[in-house]
Amino acid sequence: MTAPLLSIEDLRISFGTRTSDVRAVDGVDLEIFPGEVLGLVGESGSGKSVTARSIMRLVPMPPGKHVSGRILFHGDDLATLPERAMEDLRGSRIAMIFQDPMTFLNPLFTAGEQVSEAIRRHQGLNRAAARAETIRLFREVGIPSPEMRYAAYPHQLSGGLRQRVMIAMALSSRPELLIADEPTTALDVTIQAQILALLRDLQAEYGMSILLITHDLGVVAEMCDRAAVMYAGRIVEQAPIETLFDDPQHPYSLGLMNAMPRPDLPHLAPQPIDGSPPDMAHPPPGCPFHPRCPYREPVCAEHVPLMRAVAQGHGAACHFAGVKRFEPVASAFSTAARP
Numbered sequence: 001m002t003a004p005l006l007s008i009e010d011l012r013i014s015f016g017t018r019t020s021d022v023r024a025v026d027g028v029d030l031e032i033f034p035g036e037v038l039g040l041v042g043e044s045g046s047g048k049s050v051t052a053r054s055i056m057r058l059v060p061m062p063p064g065k066h067v068s069g070r071i072l073f074h075g076d077d078l079a080t081l082p083e084r085a086m087e088d089l090r091g092s093r094i095a096m097i098f099q100d101p102m103t104f105l106n107p108l109f110t111a112g113e114q115v116s117e118a119i120r121r122h123q124g125l126n127r128a129a130a131r132a133e134t135i136r137l138f139r140e141v142g143i144p145s146p147e148m149r150y151a152a153y154p155h156q157l158s159g160g161l162r163q164r165v166m167i168a169m170a171l172s173s174r175p176e177l178l179i180a181d182e183p184t185t186a187l188d189v190t191i192q193a194q195i196l197a198l199l200r201d202l203q204a205e206y207g208m209s210i211l212l213i214t215h216d217l218g219v220v221a222e223m224c225d226r227a228a229v230m231y232a233g234r235i236v237e238q239a240p241i242e243t244l245f246d247d248p249q250h251p252y253s254l255g256l257m258n259a260m261p262r263p264d265l266p267h268l269a270p271q272p273i274d275g276s277p278p279d280m281a282h283p284p285p286g287c288p289f290h291p292r293c294p295y296r297e298p299v300c301a302e303h304v305p306l307m308r309a310v311a312q313g314h315g316a317a318c319h320f321a322g323v324k325r326f327e328p329v330a331s332a333f334s335t336a337a338r339p
Helices: 048-055 083-089 111-123 127-140 146-150 159-171 189-206 217-223 241-246 251-258
Strands: 006-016 021-032 037-041 064-073 094-097 177-181 209-214 226-231 234-240 308-311 314-316
Touching (some): 021 064, 021 234, 037 217, 094 159, 111 127, 111 146, 111 159, 127 146, 127 159, 159 189, 189 209, 189 217, 209 217, 226 241, 226 251, 234 241, 234 251
Parallel strands (some): 037 209, 037 226, 177 209
Antiparallel strands (some): 006 021, 006 064, 226 234, 308 314
C-alpha cells in the first residue's frame, strides 16, 4: 500500500478562555495519500479549519494550545519543526487557499506583485522572471487579460478573480499538498462551479493531493475520492465517497445528507438535524452527538465510541456502526444520483 503523504495522529488543540479550555480539535486521526482528494466535512465550528491551520502551523499560540499529537509530512513532524524550516515548507511543498481571499491579500500591493513575491521567495527567480511566471499562472487559472490583472489591486477584482489569484499563488511552487479551506463559500453558484472545475483540472494536471474543507456534501460528492466527517472536534466517519453516500454508518453523516436539498427530488423537503452542536468548553458525556441523535441508546450517554472498522477503508465512531442500518432519505446522494 502507498504510504500516506500526510498523517495526523491524535491531534488535540485547545483554546484557553478565562473560565476553561475549549477543545477545538479532540483526538483527530487522519491520512492523506499522494494524488488523492480528501474531503473534510462538517458543520461550522466542528474543528475543520483549526485542523487545517494546524497543518500549516497557522493557529496562534496562545490563545491556542497544542495539547498532543503529531502531524507527519514525509516523516517529519510539522508540530515540532523549527520555524525557519516551516517557513520554507509553507507555501512551497504545502500550500493553502482560504475561503475569503480579501482577508489574506494585502490591499496595498497589486495581485501580481503578491504572487511574484511568493515565486521569488520559493523559487529564487529574479523580478522579471517572477513576473513572467505570474502572468503564465494567471493565464493557467483562467484570469482574463493577465497582464492587466497583474497591476490590479485586490479591491479592483471580483470575488472569483481574487480566488483565482489565491489559487495561482498556491500553485506557484507546485505543492505536493494543497489545503482548500471552503474555497467557494463566499462566491455565487456559477463562480463556485468554475472554481471547483478549475481545482479538479489542476489536481489532475499537477498530480497533487488536496485536502478540501467544506460543509457542502454536494461539493464533496463531486470533487473527492474519500471523505472524513467531523463533529465536535472529532472524526466520526471516514470512507470512500461511494461507500459514504450509499451506506453511511454514523447518524451524523446521515443527518448531513438528509439536511441537503434535493433539486432532483423536489417533493422531498430537507430534514434539519435537531438541536445544536455542543459547547466544547463543557462537552456532553459519552458520544458528543448523542443529545441530537434519533438512534441514541443509554450506552451513548455513558461511553465515548471509538472508531471501528465497518469495511475495508470504512470506519465510524458509533456504538452501532455495522449493527444498525442508517438509511438516507430516498438514498440521498446515491452513487447513481451523483454527478
